Amino acid sequence: MTERIKELLNDKNYTEIKKLLADENSADIATLLEELSESEMTVVFRLLSKEYAAEAFSYMSPDAKSQLIDAFTNSELSAVLSELYIDDTVDLVEEMPASVVKRILANTDPETRSEINRLLKYPSDSTGSIMTTEFVTLGEEMTTEEALEYLRSCGVDKETIYTCYVTRKTKLIGVVTVRDMLVASKSATMAEIMETNVISVSVYDTALETARVFDKYDFLAIPAVDDENRLVGIVTVDDAIDVMRNAASDDISVMAAVTPTKGRTYLRTGVFELVLVRVPWLLLLMISSALTGGIITSFEASLGAMPILTAYIPMLMDTGGNAGGQASATIVRGLALGEIAGRDILRIVWKEARVSIICGIILSIANFAKMLLIDKMLLGNESITLSVATAVCMTLAITVIIAKIVGCSLPIGAKKLGLDPAVMASPFITTIVDALALVAYFNISVRIIEGMM
Amino acid sequence: MTERIKELLNDKNYTEIKKLLADENSADIATLLEELSESEMTVVFRLLSKEYAAEAFSYMSPDAKSQLIDAFTNSELSAVLSELYIDDTVDLVEEMPASVVKRILANTDPETRSEINRLLKYPSDSTGSIMTTEFVTLGEEMTTEEALEYLRSCGVDKETIYTCYVTRKTKLIGVVTVRDMLVASKSATMAEIMETNVISVSVYDTALETARVFDKYDFLAIPAVDDENRLVGIVTVDDAIDVMRNAASDDISVMAAVTPTKGRTYLRTGVFELVLVRVPWLLLLMISSALTGGIITSFEASLGAMPILTAYIPMLMDTGGNAGGQASATIVRGLALGEIAGRDILRIVWKEARVSIICGIILSIANFAKMLLIDKMLLGNESITLSVATAVCMTLAITVIIAKIVGCSLPIGAKKLGLDPAVMASPFITTIVDALALVAYFNISVRIIEGMM
Numbered sequence: 049m050t051e052r053i054k055e056l057l058n059d060k061n062y063t064e065i066k067k068l069l070a071d072e073n074s075a076d077i078a079t080l081l082e083e084l085s086e087s088e089m090t091v092v093f094r095l096l097s098k099e100y101a102a103e104a105f106s107y108m109s110p111d112a113k114s115q116l117i118d119a120f121t122n123s124e125l126s127a128v129l130s131e132l133y134i135d136d137t138v139d140l141v142e143e144m145p146a147s148v149v150k151r152i153l154a155n156t157d158p159e160t161r162s163e164i165n166r167l168l169k170y171p172s173d174s175t176g177s178i179m180t181t182e183f184v185t186l187g188e189e190m191t192t193e194e195a196l197e198y199l200r201s202c203g204v205d206k207e208t209i210y211t212c213y214v215t216r217k218t219k220l221i222g223v224v225t226v227r228d229m230l231v232a233s234k235s236a237t238m239a240e241i242m243e244t245n246v247i248s249v250s251v252y253d254t255a256l257e258t259a260r261v262f263d264k265y266d267f268l269a270i271p272a273v274d275d276e277n278r279l280v281g282i283v284t285v286d287d288a289i290d291v292m293r294n295a296a297s298d299d300i301s302v303m304a305a306v307t308p309t310k311g312r313t314y315l316r317t318g319v320f321e322l323v324l325v326r327v328p329w330l331l332l333l334m335i336s337s338a339l340t341g342g343i344i345t346s347f348e349a350s351l352g353a354m355p356i357l358t359a360y361i362p363m364l365m366d367t368g369g370n371a372g373g374q375a376s377a378t379i380v381r382g383l384a385l386g387e388i389a390g391r392d393i394l395r396i397v398w399k400e401a402r403v404s405i406i407c408g409i410i411l412s413i414a415n416f417a418k419m420l421l422i423d424k425m426l427l428g429n430e431s432i433t434l435s436v437a438t439a440v441c442m443t444l445a446i447t448v449i450i451a452k453i454v455g456c457s458l459p460i461g462a463k464k465l466g467l468d469p470a471v472m473a474s475p476f477i478t479t480i481v482d483a484l485a486l487v488a489y490f491n492i493s494v495r496i497i498e499g500m501m
Numbered sequence: 502m503t504e505r506i507k508e509l510l511n512d513k514n515y516t517e518i519k520k521l522l523a524d525e526n527s528a529d530i531a532t533l534l535e536e537l538s539e540s541e542m543t544v545v546f547r548l549l550s551k552e553y554a555a556e557a558f559s560y561m562s563p564d565a566k567s568q569l570i571d572a573f574t575n576s577e578l579s580a581v582l583s584e585l586y587i588d589d590t591v592d593l594v595e596e597m598p599a600s601v602v603k604r605i606l607a608n609t610d611p612e613t614r615s616e617i618n619r620l621l622k623y624p625s626d627s628t629g630s631i632m633t634t635e636f637v638t639l640g641e642e643m644t645t646e647e648a649l650e651y652l653r654s655c656g657v658d659k660e661t662i663y664t665c666y667v668t669r670k671t672k673l674i675g676v677v678t679v680r681d682m683l684v685a686s687k688s689a690t691m692a693e694i695m696e697t698n699v700i701s702v703s704v705y706d707t708a709l710e711t712a713r714v715f716d717k718y719d720f721l722a723i724p725a726v727d728d729e730n731r732l733v734g735i736v737t738v739d740d741a742i743d744v745m746r747n748a749a750s751d752d753i754s755v756m757a758a759v760t761p762t763k764g765r766t767y768l769r770t771g772v773f774e775l776v777l778v779r780v781p782w783l784l785l786l787m788i789s790s791a792l793t794g795g796i797i798t799s800f801e802a803s804l805g806a807m808p809i810l811t812a813y814i815p816m817l818m819d820t821g822g823n824a825g826g827q828a829s830a831t832i833v834r835g836l837a838l839g840e841i842a843g844r845d846i847l848r849i850v851w852k853e854a855r856v857s858i859i860c861g862i863i864l865s866i867a868n869f870a871k872m873l874l875i876d877k878m879l880l881g882n883e884s885i886t887l888s889v890a891t892a893v894c895m896t897l898a899i900t901v902i903i904a905k906i907v908g909c910s911l912p913i914g915a916k917k918l919g920l921d922p923a924v925m926a927s928p929f930i931t932t933i934v935d936a937l938a939l940v941a942y943f944n945i946s947v948r949i950i951e952g953m954m
Contacts, residue, residue, distance in 0.1 A: 075718045245526065285738055289715065293838070297838065300749075303756075306827045327860050327863055331863070331864065333823050335871070341814075344815065345812045355801050359801075361815070362794055366793070370783055374758060377757030378775075395768065396767075399772060410784070482819070
C-alpha cells in the first residue's frame, strides 16, 4: 500500500490516491502517513476529506503530528482542530512544545480554548485529564421518541451516543442507554426508564482507578462528576484501554529500572534517549551495589582462610534476588490491578513469611544434597566440608526468607508513602537482599566453621 | 453493606435483602456474595431475580462459582445457564473440574451444548475461545426502519447490539452501527449505509492479536471470521480488556520467574499454591547459578593472589544483570504491544549495541573515578592499584555490552521459536550474563595485572 501511494505521488496521480484512501480506516491511514517522508505525508494528508483528516490526525504519533502542524497553514490547522474531539485536542496541547501550543491555541475558537484550559487544570494522571466533555444529556421528562429524535439531530458528533445522561440542574440523576430506548415504548419518559443507581467516578480519581472501574463493570462509558455530583465529563472505554496499557508498560519498565518513555515505540526512540532513560538507574544501582563489595572487603580475612566460601556468593546473591523479585512482582501486579491495598500489609507479610519458610527449606535441602553429592563426591572438591555445606544452606534459607519479606513489604510501603510501588521492585530489592545475605553468610560461616573446627 | 446483609440474614428478613439488592449493579452483587460464607452466599443468591442472578454469577471467581454449582439443584443450574451468554458458559466449562462440567453439560439444552462443544475446539489462547456467537446479523435489503424494529424485537438479549453485521449467505459483507441507522433516513437500506471495508479478525488469530486490534481502532466489537470469510462470532471490547490485562500480568509474573496463576487474586491464592508457582523456578535458577560458582572456583588461584578482585564481583554481576534486564524488559514490552516483530532483530541488536557502548563507557568512567577517589584515596584501600581499576572498568564496559545484546536477542529469539519471550527475560539473562562477565573479568584481570606488574 505504502509503495503504491509513493508511486502515485511520483506520477502526481492525486485522484487515484484519493480513491485508494477513501476506503481505508483512519487508523490505517495514520499508520500509512507515518511511513511516508515528511513532504509526502503533508501532500497525502491534504488529499483527505476534512472529517477523515482529523480522525487520522488523532491516531498519529506526537512526532508526526508536530511535523504536520509545522507544514499547516493557519486555516488548515484550524480546520483540523475544529474536527478533533476535545479530549484529543487536550492531549495534543499536552504533547506539543510551547511554540506549537501557542499556534494551536491561536487557531481554536474562544469557546474551545476556554474548554481546553479548564481540562488542562486537572492533574495529568487524573480522570479529568482523560475525560471528554462531549456527551449527550437528556431531560427527565423527555420521551424515548423525543430522545431518539434528539440523538438523530445532534448526537452523531458526540464521541459516544450509546449511553446518555439524565441531569437535573446539571446534577447527574440517571443513565439511559440507546438499548433501553429501543426496547421501551415510544411514550415512556427518561425518568421512567433510566437507571438511577449510577456508577460514576470523580474527576479527581486517578485515571488508573477509573480504568479499573471499566474492568470491573464492562461499561462503554462512565460519567465523571465533581464534588457536588455535577456531570462534567465522560470517560470512554477506548481511553480506559490506553490508560491500562500504559500503566502495565510503565510497571514493566520501572521494575526493570528504566524510566518509562511516554507513548513512544522502541524503534522510534533514539539511541541517546534510550541511554538517558537507562543510565541514571544503572549508575545509582552500581553505586549502591558498592555496599555489597564493602561487606566482602570487610570479611576478606575469613574469605582468605576459606576461599571456597567465595564460590557460593553468586548463588546466594542470585537466589536472594530471584526470591525477592518474585514476591515484589506479585505484589506490584496485585496493587496495579487493585486486588490488594495498603491495609492488607500484615496479611501479605504473614503469607510471604509462610511461603518463604517452605521455599527456603526446599531450596536448602536441594542445595545441601547438590553440594555434598555433586560438588564434593562427583567433582571431587575437597574443600567442601559438612560445616561449609551447613553454613551455605543455612544462609540460603535465611536469605530466601529475608528476600521474600523485604520483597513484599517495600512495594506496599512505597504505595503507602504515595510513591510508585514498581520503583521498589526488582533491582532495589536485589541490592538490599544481597547486602543482608552476605552479612548473614559471613556471620554464620565464621560461627559454624569455627565451632566445628 | 456486607454487614447489613449478614444481619438481615440472621433475622431471616429476606424481603429487605431483596429490596437492598434490587438497586445494586450485578458486579457489586458478585463482590458482595464472595464476602459471605458459603451457606450465606447460596441463600442470598437464591433471592436474586433470574436475570440478575446469571449476571452476578458471570462476575464471580471460579471458586465461588464452583461452590454455588455444588449447592444448586439441577433446575436452578439450568435456569442460570440458560441466562448466561454463550462465551461466559464456555469460560465456565473451561474453569470447572471435570465432574462439575459433566453436570453443566447435562443441564444445558442440546443446541447450547453443541455450541459450547464447537467453541471449545478453538485453542485456549485463540480469538475463537474469547468470541461470542450471539450477535445481530441483518440482510442487505433491510431498511433502517426495519432494522431498528428487528433490534427492538430480538436484539436486547444479544451481548452487543450497537454494531450489527450484514451478511450474504453467511459471508460477512458489511458493518452497520446503530448510530449509522439513527442518522440515515428510514427508507435507506443496509446495503446503502453499511461500511464495506470491514476490519475483521480470524478465529485462529491469537486473542492477544485481536485485543491489539481494539487498541488500534477503538472499536466496541470486532467480527471474527473463518478461512472463508464466514461470520462465526464477535469479540466485544470487555473481553479484549480482560485479555490485555491478563497478558500484561502474565508478562510481569513470568519476567519475575513466577508461573502465572490464571484469574486468581493474590489474597485468594493459598500458601502451597504460591510455593508451587515459585519454587521450581528458584530451583532451576539456583542450579544454573552454580555455573557462576564453578567459574569462580576455577580462578581461585588468581583470587587468592589478588583478594581485592572479589570485592568487585557483586558490582559487576549486579550491573550486568540490571543492564540486561533493561534491554529485555523493553523488548518484551515492545513485542507484547506489537510494536516490534521478529524481523526487526538486526535493527534492534544494532540499536542496543550503540546504546550499550555509550552506557558502558559512562559507567566505566564513573566507576574508575569512584574506585580511585573514594575507595582508594578516601577510604584508604591500598590494594586498589591503577591496574586493578583498569581491569574492573574494562570488564564493566564489556559486561554492559554483552548484557544488553544478550538481553535484547534472547526474547526475540524465543518469540521466533514460538516460545514466550517473557520467559527469556530477567532471571535467565542475569545467570547467563553473570557467567560471561566473570569469565571476562578473570581473563582481563590476569592479563592486565600480570602485564603491568
